[in-house]
Amino acid sequence: MKKVARISVNLKERSYDIFIGFNQLRSLGNFIKKLDLGNHAVIITNPKIKKLYQSKITPGLKKNNNQTTYIEIPDSEKSKSLNCLKSAIGKIVKIDIKTRLFIIALGGGVVGDLGGFIAAVYKRGIPYIQIPTSLLAQVDSSIGGKVAVDLPQGKNLLGAFYQPKMVFCDSSFLQTLNLRQLKTGLAEVIKYGIIADKQLFEFLENNYHKVFKLEKDALNYIINQSAAIKARVVSEDERETKGIRTILNYGHTIGHAIEAACGYEADYTHGEAISIGMVCAAEIAHHLNLCSLKTLGRIESMISIAGLPIHIKNVPLAKIMKTYLHDKKFIRGKNRFVLPTNIGKVEVHENIPENLIKKVVSERIKNK
Ligand SMILES: NC(=O)c1ccc[n+]([C@@H]2O[C@H](COP(=O)([O-])OP(=O)(O)OC[C@H]3O[C@@H](n4cnc5c(N)ncnc54)[C@H](O)[C@@H]3O)[C@@H](O)[C@H]2O)c1
Ligand SMILES: [Zn+2]
CATH class of the missing domain: 1.20.1090.10 (Dehydroquinate synthase-like - alpha domain)
Structure with missing residues (x-):
């Protein structure tokens, strides 16, 4: 069996692949390079995921001459908010000088939904990829292009359909996921x-x-x-x-x-x-x-x-x-x-x- 399996989402010019493997983060950079998305990766994540995985994600990107900037959002559903969106975009504007930016959403469904929404609305859309780290995100939220933030009146009320350029799914992420979250993904x-x-x-x-x-x-x-x-x-x-x-x-x-x-x-x-x-x-x-x-x-x-x-x-x-x-x-x-x-x-x-x-x-x- 191949180390990394590939599943295609067929949507004409919005088509993309989902790659699935175990312990394959070292090859992430090569997959990204082939897509030619830009030279500066803005990685939206939360402090827990950054601490656990920054050292595994950054080297592959650097090897391909990608600059990297991490933007951390709090680890909570409350991060899918207009406030967080505004604050993240404020940080992106500051680094968006003579560079081609793309977004990497590195985390569970919260990070994926917010990261994807930022990509959908910033400058009317910039490329993004999903690196889902929870089981729920790997089997569900990272695929399909539904991106959103919540409003006080309800969940996911401000959203879009905006497909990623790739979903890179490494099942070894699940080794650090807690049991309750593993089970929640298992329900899907x-x-x-x-x-x-x-x-x-x-x-x-x-x-x-x-x-x-x-x-x-x-x-x-x-x-x-x-x-x-x-x-x-x-x-x-x-x-x-x-x-x-x-x-x-x-x-x-x-x-x-x-x-x-x-x-x-x-x-x-x-x-x-x-x-x-x-x-x-x-x-x-x-x-x-x-x-x-x-x-x-x-x-x-x-x-x-x-x-x-x-x-x-x-x-x-x-x-x-x-x-x-x-x-x-x-x-x-x-x-x-x-x-x-x-x-x-x-x-x-x-x-x-x-x-x-x-x-x-x-x-x-x-x-x-
Ligand atoms: N866009 C869609 O199609 C879609 C579909 C389903 C759900 N969703 C959205 O997804 C969100 C829920 O996603 P979720 O269940 O992934 O929740 P989440 O993003 O809050 O992640 C759950 C918890 O697990 C932690 N975590 C994630 N990966 C980890 C890892 N590898 N190691 C250790 N900890 C890790 C997170 O930090 C968080 O504390 C909701 O906002 C929901 O609306 C979107
Ligand atoms: Zn569901």
Whole structure:
């Protein structure tokens, strides 16, 4: 097997490759050189990632005569803000003298979304690459060009579709990621299995312990399969206008309502919230005779053995339903759910009865 696997996102002139390997940071410079993006790399990252990885990233860039400037943002969702955007752009303007700049977003989804948004809006767009360091960013947020900052009124309200020139995914980054964050990324991997890849799901059922041991082959397999699904879906429906990209939202309708009800901090990570959302959606599918009890059981136990929650704790039903209904406004009065019909297959359904949603969610609430 090649040391670095390649997956293409096919979007005509906006096409790019996702490279996936283990311990391959020393070759990063060569990959960047081939793209000819500029001579000055502005690396957006946070202090934790910089401390861990600066010494591995900088030499490869310097070898190719790239100047490097690190811009650090605080390690928090709060960094996806107008303030942080303004401060980072202020620093970029100062170094943007007789040089060709490009951005490297080095970090998890927060850094990726902000770094990509800076690249999208600075001088109406400069090139950028994604170097995702969390599992969630490697399998999801770094691919597909959705970049954004949050506004006080809501998450990701100021955003764009702006594709990177490359995604460089090194699974050895996961050695320093904490277990909770590893699991949150794993929730998205489980999602890919349920929506489009029975084999991936079965691999996880049988080999989840290898993932937790961070075995190189297991990590590379799950990242490859997940990134390939995301790349395929994005290639077919870049801007979510054809309904194809919608399947990626499996588990996210109720998941988002739980996250929003908790104020997007600490109580539930994104992966934890969508885990509950995936079980709820599978239950709805079962109630509507779309999926068997066996499939529902497999989904529930997979999520559970991955150490992810299948029950909601300490969030009142009314609060979840309120945030859920608030979301609904944005899709013209109709609710829309991605429902599994089997492992590896989903259908999009609209107008699911509100009382069924309420029943399924309320049965998931355990106040102990
Ligand atoms: N653009 C998209 O399509 C898309 C999709 C999904 C999520 N998102 C966004 O992604 C964000 C969440 O991303 P996330 O889960 O990666 O969160 P994050 O970026 O906050 O990272 C999680 C934590 O892990 C740390 N971390 C990351 N990599 C590490 C490593 N290798 N070693 C040690 N620590 C490491 C980070 O510093 C942070 O503390 C949200 O803002 C969400 O809106 C975007
Ligand atoms: Zn998600």
